[in-house]
Amino acid sequence: MIRSVFAGCGHYLPAQKISNADFLAKHNIDSDSAWIEQRTGITQRHIAGETETTSDMATAAARAALADAKLTPEDIDIIVLATTTADHAFPAAAVRVQANLGMTRGFAFDVQAVCSGFVYALTVADNFIRLGQAKRALVIGAEKFSTLLDWNDRTTSVLFGDGAGAVVLEAREGAGAITDTGILSTHLHSDGRYYKLLQTDDAGFVRMDGKEVFRHAVTNLAEVVDEALAATGLKAEQIDWLVPHQANQRIIDGTGKKLGLPAERVVSTIAQHANTSAASIPLALSTAVHDGRIKRGQIVLLDAMGGGFTWGAVVVRW
Numbered sequence: 001m002i003r004s005v006f007a008g009c010g011h012y013l014p015a016q017k018i019s020n021a022d023f024l025a026k027h028n029i030d031s032d033s034a035w036i037e038q039r040t041g042i043t044q045r046h047i048a049g050e051t052e053t054t055s056d057m058a059t060a061a062a063r064a065a066l067a068d069a070k071l072t073p074e075d076i077d078i079i080v081l082a083t084t085t086a087d088h089a090f091p092a093a094a095v096r097v098q099a100n101l102g103m104t105r106g107f108a109f110d111v112q113a114v115c116s117g118f119v120y121a122l123t124v125a126d127n128f129i130r131l132g133q134a135k136r137a138l139v140i141g142a143e144k145f146s147t148l149l150d151w152n153d154r155t156t157s158v159l160f161g162d163g164a165g166a167v168v169l170e171a172r173e174g175a176g177a178i179t180d181t182g183i184l185s186t187h188l189h190s191d192g193r194y195y196k197l198l199q200t201d202d203a204g205f206v207r208m209d210g211k212e213v214f215r216h217a218v219t220n221l222a223e224v225v226d227e228a229l230a231a232t233g234l235k236a237e238q239i240d241w242l243v244p245h246q247a248n249q250r251i252i253d254g255t256g257k258k259l260g261l262p263a264e265r266v267v268s269t270i271a272q273h274a275n276t277s278a279a280s281i282p283l284a285l286s287t288a289v290h291d292g293r294i295k296r297g298q299i300v301l302l303d304a305m306g307g308g309f310t311w312g313a314v315v316v317r318w
């Protein structure tokens with residue numbers, strides 16, 4: 001059977017890196033850096049330049065992933081870009097990435113599942129590959145979430161950052177067994193009854209009932225992680241790395257504990273990146289691959305939860 005194997009990964013962070021204290025002072029937000037760090041784990045975030053777009057960041061991450069895979073844009077059949085903050089309402093930011101890379105063949109489109117976007121995009125690309133409709137896919141998560149923030153709302157403005165991460169998936173023959181390399185299983189969910197708990201308002205600003213989102217996140221992530229283990233037959237102790245969506249260190253710790261994983265096997269970049277929505281998982285993944293933590297052959301579990309609600313998990317043998 002065909003498997004989607006990770007041929008490479010890369011990421012991009014905007015040059016401007018700003019600490020909690022400087023960020024609060026800059027935007028005159030009534031909060032304090034200790035509260036932010038204690039309640040979320042965030043100590044700083046990167047913020048895109050005024051003219052820097054989501055497609056610019058996505059292109060930089062895509063180039064890094066292609067270089068890591070030792071491939072060129074001509075090798076790619078599809079681009080799937082997870083984002084909530086496309087440059088314009090249309091066309092898709094993905095087609096700009098396609099043009100930036102000089103690709104004139106294949107096809108490119110965006111996927112919108114907010115913070116679960118990367119898990120959704122990976123699943124979509126995996127299906128194209130396993131059906132034989134594409135040989136290689138660029139899967140990107142990129143966000144300029146700072147454009148959605150209301151500086152007068154301290155319950156959301158302190159939580160988010162900008163950035164992009166990308167992976168190259170490649171079709172390779174597998175045995176259909178758990179020992180295969182690549183994506184082993186994908187699990188997606190949504191429940192639109194919770195639309196209003198995390199959404200943009202009519203002015204385009206993020207509004208969130210943080211406590212309720214937190215409560216649902218802990219439960220939904222625990223369930224989808226169980227579902228992923230049951231589907232693959234893996235035991236929690238066989239997971240080498242958890243690479244979760246980076247929304248809150250307390251949620252990340254909760255999922256790690258549920259799996260019985262020591263903190264050293266949970267990849268957390270929230271302190272440096274804050275919540276970058278669809279970009280958070282590929283940013284964390286690329287960070288941990290390139291600093292040598294995640295090694296070939298290891299089992300990696302990705303999980304995410306976000307607006308919609310949407311949530312999901314992907315099990316990978318790296």
Ligand code: UT7
Pocket residue numbers: 030031032035036039040115154155158209210211212213214217246247248251275277305306307
């Ligand atoms: O990525 C998509 C999914 N998103 C998430 O998973 C986010 C889930 N939610 C959360 O991470 C947390 O709920 C937050 C970090 C958003 C908030 O943390 P919390 O511990 O749930 O705080 P809270 O909303 O219960 O607020 C506690 C107190 C309140 O004051 P009182 O009523 O106890 O006096 C808030 O007014 O903290 C206050 N507060 C703040 N204080 C300083 C809320 N925001 C701030 C702030 N600075 N920025």
